[in-house]
Amino acid sequence: MADMETVQGAVERVLFEAPDSDYIVFRIRREDDESLLTVTGNGPKPLVGDRIEIMGRWTQHKKYGRQMAASAWKRLIPDTADGIERFLASGAVKGIGPSLARRIVSAFGSQTMAVLEKEPKRLLEIEGIGAKKLAVITESFYEEKQVNDLALDLETHGVSGRYAARLVQKYGEEALYVLTEEPYRMIAEIDGIGFKTADQIALAYGMDPQSPERLAAGLTYVLQDMTQNGHVCIPDRELVYRASLILRAEQLMLRDVLTEALAMGQLCADDYGGETYVYTLQAYEEERGVAERIREMAAYTPPKPRRHVELFLDRWQESCQFQLAEGQREAVSQSLQSGMLVITGGPGTGKTTVVQAIIRLAEQEGLRIVLCAPTGRAAKRLAETTERKAKTIHRLLVPEGFAGGRQVFEYNETKQLPADLVIVDEVSMLDMEMLYHLLQALSPRCRCILVGDADQLPSVGAGAVLHDIIQSEILPVVRLQTIFRQKEGGRIVTNAHLINGGRLPVVNEDEEFRFVEIEREEQGADVICRLYAAETAEAGDKFAVQVLSPMYKNPCGVDNLNAVIQSAVNGPQKGKGEHKAGKVTFRTGDKVMQKQNNYDKGVFNGDIGEIFAVQDDIVYVRYPEQDIKYEGQEIDEITLAYAITVHKSQGSEYHTVIMTLVNSHGIMLQRNLLYTAVTRAKGKVILVGTKAALRTAVQNVRTSRRFTLLAQRLREEEIC
Numbered sequence: 001m002a003d004m005e006t007v008q009g010a011v012e013r014v015l016f017e018a019p020d021s022d023y024i025v026f027r028i029r030r031e032d033d034e035s036l037l038t039v040t041g042n043g044p045k046p047l048v049g050d051r052i053e054i055m056g057r058w059t060q061h062k063k064y065g066r067q068m069a070a071s072a073w074k075r076l077i078p079d080t081a082d083g084i085e086r087f088l089a090s091g092a093v094k095g096i097g098p099s100l101a102r103r104i105v106s107a108f109g110s111q112t113m114a115v116l117e118k119e120p121k122r123l124l125e126i127e128g129i130g131a132k133k134l135a136v137i138t139e140s141f142y143e144e145k146q147v148n149d150l151a152l153d154l155e156t157h158g159v160s161g162r163y164a165a166r167l168v169q170k171y172g173e174e175a176l177y178v179l180t181e182e183p184y185r186m187i188a189e190i191d192g193i194g195f196k197t198a199d200q201i202a203l204a205y206g207m208d209p210q211s212p213e214r215l216a217a218g219l220t221y222v223l224q225d226m227t228q229n230g231h232v233c234i235p236d237r238e239l240v241y242r243a244s245l246i247l248r249a250e251q252l253m254l255r256d257v258l259t260e261a262l263a264m265g266q267l268c269a270d271d272y273g274g275e276t277y278v279y280t281l282q283a284y285e286e287e288r289g290v291a292e293r294i295r296e297m298a299a300y301t302p303p304k305p306r307r308h309v310e311l312f313l314d315r316w317q318e319s320c321q322f323q324l325a326e327g328q329r330e331a332v333s334q335s336l337q338s339g340m341l342v343i344t345g346g347p348g349t350g351k352t353t354v355v356q357a358i359i360r361l362a363e364q365e366g367l368r369i370v371l372c373a374p375t376g377r378a379a380k381r382l383a384e385t386t387e388r389k390a391k392t393i394h395r396l397l398v399p400e401g402f403a404g405g406r407q408v409f410e411y412n413e414t415k416q417l418p419a420d421l422v423i424v425d426e427v428s429m430l431d432m433e434m435l436y437h438l439l440q441a442l443s444p445r446c447r448c449i450l451v452g453d454a455d456q457l458p459s460v461g462a463g464a465v466l467h468d469i470i471q472s473e474i475l476p477v478v479r480l481q482t483i484f485r486q487k488e489g490g491r492i493v494t495n496a497h498l499i500n501g502g503r504l505p506v507v508n509e510d511e512e513f514r515f516v517e518i519e520r521e522e523q524g525a526d527v528i529c530r531l532y533a534a535e536t537a538e539a540g541d542k543f544a545v546q547v548l549s550p551m552y553k554n555p556c557g558v559d560n561l562n563a564v565i566q567s568a569v570n571g572p573q574k575g576k577g578e579h580k581a582g583k584v585t586f587r588t589g590d591k592v593m594q595k596q597n598n599y600d601k602g603v604f605n606g607d608i609g610e611i612f613a614v615q616d617d618i619v620y621v622r623y624p625e626q627d628i629k630y631e632g633q634e635i636d637e638i639t640l641a642y643a644i645t646v647h648k649s650q651g652s653e654y655h656t657v658i659m660t661l662v663n664s665h666g667i668m669l670q671r672n673l674l675y676t677a678v679t680r681a682k683g684k685v686i687l688v689g690t691k692a693a694l695r696t697a698v699q700n701v702r703t704s705r706r707f708t709l710l711a712q713r714l715r716e717e718e719i720c
């Protein structure tokens with residue numbers, strides 16, 4: 001381009017770094033005339049002292065005068081002995097630290113870089129460098145050079161150079177080939193590159209926007225994105241339509257590419273009710289596998305218990321000094337005689353009591369019992385209420401890494417769990433993938449009992465398995481309806497049932513269930529902040545109080561609530577450790593939540609802890625079970641958790657729940673969302689918002705439909 005210029009110089013100072021992008025401003029001293037120059041642009045942050053070459057355009061800043069708006073920069077190999085020593089001492093080349101850098105440069109002077117590049121064997125002359133060290137140094141030097149060259153190439157194509165290191169690490173010398181010929185491979189093969197980035201790169205490197213590779217990658221992206229939103233499959237028309245919007249491509253061409261992908265076995269599809277539903281291979285296998293196993297289990301009738309169940313129940317009732325309700329008796333008597341049984345009921349309807357009785361009976365029968373739940377918190381509670389061991393399904397199956405992008409477990413269809421009865425609690429949180437792996441690991445003679453509340457929000461992962469299983473009517477389902485809990489939490493329980501029945505909760509009759517009305521939404525965050533501070537002070541424990549909101553945005557959304565509460569209860573203070581990560585600043589004392597499962601660290605999506613130390617770019621978090629250290633990029637896995645979404649609160653319990661309900665939450669004002677929020681509280685609920693929003697939430701039974709054919713497969717309807 002005509003007005004582009006190239007300037008070389010050494011970086012003097014980094015003046016500004018944007019917190020949420022790679023935009024930076026820095027100053028260099030030019031090599032040609034020794035003058036200072038301010039450079040602005042997006043790209044990898046150079047180190048002070050780096051010798052760099054900048055490609056850019058001159059601009060005139062109103063206040064700061066003449067600057068260069070860089071479109072790209074690359075690190076140049078330093079050319080003075082001093083610069084080379086600084087470069088080597090910076091750790092840029094593996095195996096060389098400050099003292100070795102000094103020795104090397106004093107031996108080769110300004111020729112050091114030429115030696116490293118062309119005659120690396122001469123490094124053996126230096127004390128402390130043997131054959132092994134030489135190999136490390138040469139390899140690292142070569143890689144550094146490759147990364148640098150590739151970063152420039154990316155930048156000149158208008159793509160951030162920050163991907164260069166990962167690309168070189170994965171593809172080595174093939175990196176440029178992948179960028180130009182097979183860019184969509186990066187989605188599956190490079191961490192942190194999704195469809196959008198790969199597509200940006202592909203287009204920048206000249207990919208035809210209508211090319212079949214691009215359209216196929218786009219279709220898979222839309223399909224996977226739908227799965228992230230809870231769908232197991234998607235009608236082909238909707239898939240093609242959505243993809244056409246994202247890719248700006250013709251629907252007719254997309255349809256051809258879809259037909260080809262189906263013919264090649266890259267995607268799967270089934271027809272039902274005049275509609276074609278498209279699946280990823282994995283989702284297809286899982287849905288069919290789950291349906292097949294459930295049908296087998298439904299057909300299995302286990303041997304009768306040796307003990308007389310009615311007699312057992314009479315004795316058991318004596319020990320707990322109350323009469324079991326009919327539904328509860330039915331659940332216990334069916335428990336050992338069904339291959340698979342569902343027990344569902346709202347809060348306080350006696351599910352735990354039934355599970356305790358079933359365990360006792362099964363123990364007397366000498367059965368090997370396994371207790372599990374979808375999340376760590378649910379498993380922990382199950383262990384507490386039953387006084388037995390309980391694990392997450394994931395831990396129970398023993399993860400053994402990944403194969404072909406899929407989790408592999410020690411227990412599976414070939415090696416089955418040593419169990420005669422598996423009880424799964426909190427099954428509303430169970431998604432298709434986890435249920436698939438669990439069912440694969442059960443032997444044909446193992447019974448399985450699913451316990452949960454079908455009116456809770458569906459799982460975060462894909463599917464609506466509890467709902468589908470109940471709807472299919474192929475398994476015995478015991479519905480517990482009598483509410484037993486009367487003492488603490490009684491008002492919460494009755495109100496939860498009122499909400500679930502479409503009636504307004506009884507509020508402000510006592511301290512247990514309050515409604516704090518606000519006139520303007522802008523007031524909401526301050527009101528909630530004051531309530532949060534007062535409630536945590538009263539409870540003496542910040543984990544006992546949880547603020548919930550249906551969504552992230554808006555003045556009463558999670559993001560703003562966290563910002564307001566954090567600045568009120570844990571603002572900046574001299575000596576208090578801080579780490580800035582994008583728009584959020586984490587401080588010692590902050591309540592934080594893990595956003596995704598991290599099996600290596602043993603910390604899971606939704607786990608809540610407290611930051612107990614911050615050091616540079618290391619954040620230490622104390623969880624109830626263990627302390628975890630987050631370093632560098634890992635810090636992206638946590639977020640502030642003074643307020644969290646209702647979805648993230650699923651499966652957790654708190655003493656006090658403060659929940660916002662305002663009109664701008666719009667379509668998120670849903671009955672099962674409010675019901676889920678309210679049932680998280682054991683001691684107190686405080687709703688903050690408007691009566692109109694509360695009414696809308698109670699009346700709105702519209703929940704977003706999830707595309708799945710599990711119920712139809714279970715009923716063996718015609719699917720082809």
Ligand SMILES: Nc1ncnc2c1ncn2[C@@H]1O[C@H](COP(=O)(O)OP(=O)(O)OP(=O)(O)O)[C@@H](O)[C@H]1O
Binds near residue numbers: 352
């Ligand atoms: N048949 C019954 N008669 C009287 N009290 C009962 C009966 N069944 C259970 N309870 C009592 O009711 C309370 C709630 O029961 P339980 O904990 O089993 O319900 P739950 O459905 O598991 O509740 P949640 O889902 O809220 O944990 C307990 O104190 C329990 O002892």
